Structure formats: structure tokens, C-alpha cells
Amino acid sequence: MPREFRRYEPDQGFLLPPSLRDWLPEGHLAFFVSDAIDALDLGAFEARYGTEGPGKQAFDPRMMVKVLVYAYATGTFSSRKIAAKLVEDVAFRVLAADNFPAHRTIADFRQRHLPEFRELFVQVVRMAREVGLVKLGTVAVDGTKVKAHASKHKAMSYRRMQEEEARLRREIQELMARARRTDAQEDARYGREHRGDELPAELTRREDRLEKIRAARQRLEARQAEADREQGREPGDEERKGKPGKPFKRRFGEPEAKAQENFTDPDSRIMKRGSSGFEQCYNAQIAVDETERIIVATGVTQSAADAEQLIPLLDQVEENTGEQATRCLADAGYRSESNLQALESRQIDGYVAMGREKDGAEKVPSATLAATCRMRRKLATKRGREIYRKRKWIGEPPFSWIKSAMGFDRFHLRGLAKVTSEWDLACLAANLRRMHRKVVFG
Numbered sequence: 001m002p003r004e005f006r007r008y009e010p011d012q013g014f015l016l017p018p019s020l021r022d023w024l025p026e027g028h029l030a031f032f033v034s035d036a037i038d039a040l041d042l043g044a045f046e047a048r049y050g051t052e053g054p055g056k057q058a059f060d061p062r063m064m065v066k067v068l069v070y071a072y073a074t075g076t077f078s079s080r081k082i083a084a085k086l087v088e089d090v091a092f093r094v095l096a097a098d099n100f101p102a103h104r105t106i107a108d109f110r111q112r113h114l115p116e117f118r119e120l121f122v123q124v125v126r127m128a129r130e131v132g133l134v135k136l137g138t139v140a141v142d143g144t145k146v147k148a149h150a151s152k153h154k155a156m157s158y159r160r161m162q163e164e165e166a167r168l169r170r171e172i173q174e175l176m177a178r179a180r181r182t183d184a185q186e187d188a189r190y191g192r193e194h195r196g197d198e199l200p201a202e203l204t205r206r207e208d209r210l211e212k213i214r215a216a217r218q219r220l221e222a223r224q225a226e227a228d229r230e231q232g233r234e235p236g237d238e239e240r241k242g243k244p245g246k247p248f249k250r251r252f253g254e255p256e257a258k259a260q261e262n263f264t265d266p267d268s269r270i271m272k273r274g275s276s277g278f279e280q281c282y283n284a285q286i287a288v289d290e291t292e293r294i295i296v297a298t299g300v301t302q303s304a305a306d307a308e309q310l311i312p313l314l315d316q317v318e319e320n321t322g323e324q325a326t327r328c329l330a331d332a333g334y335r336s337e338s339n340l341q342a343l344e345s346r347q348i349d350g351y352v353a354m355g356r357e358k359d360g361a362e363k364v365p366s367a368t369l370a371a372t373c374r375m376r377r378k379l380a381t382k383r384g385r386e387i388y389r390k391r392k393w394i395g396e397p398p399f400s401w402i403k404s405a406m407g408f409d410r411f412h413l414r415g416l417a418k419v420t421s422e423w424d425l426a427c428l429a430a431n432l433r434r435m436h437r438k439v440v441f442g
Contacts, residue, residue: 032432037066045062064101069428072426133438143283283306286313297316297317300423306330306333327351331352350375402426
């Protein structure tokens with residue numbers, strides 16, 4: 001007898017309208033995201049549309065938020081790819097209820113509502129606290145370098161800007177002189193009625209490039225001037241001395257020759273990124289609760305250093321949850337006398353690493369750094385070492401989830417304000433993934 005197979009008739013139509021929800025298993029992440037978003041207040045999203053007026057009906061913000069959050073949670077960040085998923089992927093179609101916004105609509109919605117994702121992140125943190133997934137006994141603070149939506153090859157140093165400006169000015173002058181000579185020859189040949197005032201294409205290109213370089217140089221100088229003022233310098237103080245007996249190495253507001261500015265995303269900075277070397281990056285920050293490793297505070301900074309982010313993150317933890325953290329764990333990047341004093345004044349039980357030993361010997365802090373000395377003694381005890389050891393498995397796993405499991409290893413927007421909101425969206429998605437795993441699978 002010939003072998004029999006299960007019935008397969010791809011052209012057979014449905015006798016009754018199918019339910020897409022039946023095509024996903026119970027407890028699927030898409031259902032959890034949908035239920036979680038339905039429980040949140042999306043009034044800020046809806047308020048941007050107003051209450052009345054002419055025009056086409058907009059897509060429901062609740063549907064758009066569900067699609068975007070689920071897309072980030074499953075590693076789809078491009079608006080074009082999200083639009084394709086709405087056609088091809090059952091989970092996306094369930095969330096969109098067979099709505100098919102175009103990729104431009106998705107991109108515009110994300111751009112328009114970036115500030116609202118901060119409030120959405122806070123609501124999810126409070127939801128996690130309500131169900132017992134956040135208890136604020138111990139919070140670990142950590143940072144990671146995330147690549148910017150810009151190439152380091154699109155950056156230029158201050159010295160190179162000066163050289164390029166001088167070269168482009170010379171070339172523009174030569175082209176202008178050539179154009180004048182050509183005009184004179186054409187006037188003699190054809191008469192003065194000939195226009196002859198069209199800018200050569202090569203001249204236009206050089207002038208555009210010169211303008212971009214000039215703008216980048218001015219941004220660098222403005223940033224350096226601000227830094228000089230913070231250090232107590234004033235314009236025209238070049239004759240004064242810097243360190244005792246030594247003149248200042250540069251004029252007020254003049255950046256170092258190696259200082260760089262990126263043309264694609266001027267807000268990003270060159271940072272050391274693990275073993276991959278130096279890249280255009282932002283420094284993304286999180287504070288993570290010990291109970292179920294839910295992210296309870298976020299931040300993004302242009303500085304590669306972490307120290308100035310500790311207290312703002314702890315302030316945000318209290319603002320987001322309504323309660324101050326009892327204990328804080330942080331690596332040596334957050335160590336500073338002012339930070340340790342702030343932890344003590346707030347009665348937060350802090351454990352901040354002193355740094356790595358060099359040449360087999362730990363550097364002993366000065367006796368004038370009283371809080372640092374007390375922290376060193378605390379970490380030298382067996383209990384102190386055991387508590388600090390928790391930092392790795394509390395603070396670092398969320399970065400692995402975001403970068404590896406979700407695939408969010410670079411920003412997809414440009415500018416500090418936009419990447420800060422996108423980081424909120426990524427952390428919101430990571431929290432919902434974590435909550436889904438704990439609530440559904442225990």
C-alpha cells in the first residue's frame with residue numbers, strides 16, 4: 001500500500017473567519033506585551049493628536065506602542081523591517097489586529113512620541129513593583145558603551161579641521177580666480193550679455209564641505225570654552241600661569257589638537273568599547289533591582305566616565321519608585337569622594353570598588369579622603385566582599401539581554417535627546433521580557 005500522509009491542501013479556504021490569536025501558543029510574549037500596554041496610561045500619546053479636527057483617521061496609539069515595544073523586545077528596530085513583520089509575522093499581526101502602517105508611519109510615530117517612552121518606562125517599573133518584582137533592597141548601578149548611529153570615520157580632529165579649512169579656502173580662491181578668468185575670456189568672445197555667474201559644481205561642493213568643517217570646529221571650541229570656564233579660566237588669561245611655574249598649553253577655548261567632532265552625530269563621542277577598540281558611542285546607564293533584575297532607572301551620557309552618573313541614577317530610582325534604595329553596588333568607575341559622602345549622607349549602604357591593584361599592591365587613599373578610607377575598610381571585610389560580589393550577577397545580565405538576546409548593540413537614532421529616549425524604549429522592552437518570563441514561567 002502507498003504511504004499515507006496528513007491532509008495538505010494549501011488552496012483550501014477557511015469555512016469560518018480564523019482568529020489569529022489561535023495561531024500563537026498560550027503565554028506568548030505578544031499576549032503579555034498586549035496585556036501590559038493595555039494596563040498602562042497612554043494619555044500622553046493620545047494627547048498629541050488633539051480632540052478634533054479634519055484629516056484622515058490615525059492609527060490607534062495603543063496598537064502602535066504595542067508593535068514598537070514588541071519589535072524592540074524581539075530584536076527588530078528598523079521601521080522597514082517592522083512594516084515587513086506586520087505582513088509576515090503572526091505575532092506582529094496579532095498585536096496590530098491586521099492594521100498595516102507603512103514604515104514611514106512607524107518611523108514618524110517613534111520620532112514624534114520619543115519623550116513619552118520615558119513615562120511608559122516609569123509606569124512599567126511601578127507595575128513591576130506592584131506585583132513584587134521590585135523591592136529596592138539592593139540596587140546595582142552599571143554602564144555600557146553603546147555604538148552611536150555614526151561612523152568614527154566621519155569624525156575629524158581639531159588639527160585636521162584647521163588644516164582642511166586652510167586647504168579648502170585656498171582651493172576656493174583658486175577656483176574663484178579661474179572662474180573670473182573664464183568670465184573675462186567669455187566676455188571678450190561672446191560679449192557681456194552672457195551670464196557666466198553660475199558656480200562650478202566643484203566650487204559648490206568645496207564650499208559646502210568648508211561650511212560643515214567650520215560648524216564642527218565652532219562646536220568643539222564652544223564645548224572647550226565651557227570646560228575652561230568650569231575649571232576657573234576666563235577669556236584672555238593666556239598670560240597667567242596654569243600649573244605653578246608653567247604657562248597654559250593652549251589659549252582659552254582652544255581644544256586640544258586631537259579633540260574630535262563627528263559630522264554624522266555631533267553629540268556622540270569616541271569611546272573605548274571593550275575589545276573592539278575605539279568607536280563613536282554613548283555611555284548608557286542603568287540601575288537594576290536585585291529581586292528579579294528589573295531595570296529601575298536609566299540614563300545616557302556623552303562622557304565615557306561613569307562617576308557623575310551615580311547620584312542622578314539613585315535620584316531617578318527614588319523618583320520612579322517612590323522609595324530610596326537601601327543598598328547600592330557599583331564598580332570602581334563610580335568611585336569618588338563626593339559620591340561616597342553622598343551615599344553616607346543619604347544613609348544608603350554603599351559598596352563601591354576601590355579599583356584594581358597595580359603591581360600586586362593596592363593604592364592606599366589619602367587620609368583626607370575620609371569616606372574613601374571608610375569604604376576601603378568596609379570592602380576589606382569578608383561580609384563586604386560577599387555583598388559586593390553580587391554586583392556582577394545583578395547589574396551586568398540586563399546588558400547581555402539587551403545587547404545579545406534583543407540584538408540592541410547600537411542606537412538607531414541620532415542626538416543625545418533621541419538616543420536617551422530610545423534607551424528608555426529598549427530598557428522598557430527588556431523589563432517586559434523579564435516580567436513575562438517570571439510571571440508566565442515562574
